[in-house]
Amino acid sequence: MREGYEGTGPGAITPDGCAVELYARLPVGEEPDIIAAAVPAGAHILELGSGVGRVTHPLLERGFTVTAVDESADMLARVRGARTIRSSIEDLDLGETFDVVMLASFLVHAGDEEVRRGILRTCARHVADGGCVLIQREGADYHTDVPRERVDPSGFTVRIASVEPAGEGVDSVRAEYVFPDAVWTQTFLSRPLTKERFESALAEAGLEVDTYLTPDGMWVRAVPSA
């Protein structure tokens, strides 16, 4: 387990506290629509932190080719129809480039700044000339609108139960997922990034914002710096 990260509940838990069985149950939301609208049809997408393929599978159904990367073999074992690579994102160096590199699930908010730098360098290293990097950021009130919960129509409740300062600009976030037959929790470190800090983190890695894709600023298309 990564330090500061923890998960509870049935089944395997990844080093960042994610439960494999939970992610196998979570429905996909608007992510595939946002991605499909932002990249060329049929693009080859390098998906960093793919988990069980919750987003991967709908992207494959839409005709994209996906290479899925995750540090958890238990997660990757659930991915179907995509090439899978088990690796930490920050250490990935495939020696090839992709039309699209995708960094979703707020992984850009990694608590450890060295990990975040490594992750963004991986994005820059793997994007083809003329390609782009899609990044999902936290919403503006992610760390302050707490506690909060949402009842999903498919029959579970997701709750951000607490967000506590953990030192050096990092918060410890506790999420709970309550299903009728099982409960999972995840505690993880998240570093809030204002728009300015996010953009300077990109610049450090040789990337710049091309477009904020959604009005809430959560989905971003970035490109290599001019």
Ligand SMILES: C[S@@+](CC[C@H](N)C(=O)[O-])C[C@H]1O[C@@H](n2cnc3c(N)ncnc32)[C@H](O)[C@@H]1O
């Ligand atoms: C919150 S889950 C999201 C999975 C998937 N993106 C989704 O939306 O369903 C985060 C995933 O990223 C992986 N992960 C987190 N940090 C990682 C890192 N530094 N290197 C490789 N994988 C990582 C975890 O193993 C986990 O499968």
